Amino acid sequence: MEQIERIKVMEALMDQAAAAVKGLEQALDQYEAAQTALRSLGEYLGSEEWIEDFEADEAGNLPADLKRGVLSEDGIYNLLADDQGQAARMLDIVASRLRQG
Numbered sequence: 001m002e003q004i005e006r007i008k009v010m011e012a013l014m015d016q017a018a019a020a021v022k023g024l025e026q027a028l029d030q031y032e033a034a035q036t037a038l039r040s041l042g043e044y045l046g047s048e049e050w051i052e053d054f055e056a057d058e059a060g061n062l063p064a065d066l067k068r069g070v071l072s073e074d075g076i077y078n079l080l081a082d083d084q085g086q087a088a089r090m091l092d093i094v095a096s097r098l099r100q101g
Contacts, residue, residue: 031086038083045076 044050050071056062057071069075 038080041070041076042080044070045080 053062054071057068062068
């Protein structure tokens with residue numbers, strides 16, 4: 001590869017990597033901020049309050065236009081499972097990076 005072409009390729013790689021790192025930084029900031037919400041949802045799922053809310057929904061005692069994804073049997077559980085999966089993925093990426101040096 002000629003010198004000029006090599007520099008152009010490396011510059012494009014640097015731009016691509018810089019955008020990805022900046023995007024990851026922003027995503028990690030959002031993810032870190034969401035940790036309190038995830039803990040609260042984990043505590044809510046299966047609690048007396050969740051059961052009371054679920055039963056009220058089943059009885060038709062909640063407004064029809066109320067968003068109620070948290071009352072689905074699997075909504076919060078699937079979100080928490082996805083969270084665990086992404087945490088494991090991040091650990092795998094870091095471990096791979098550390099092995100590479």
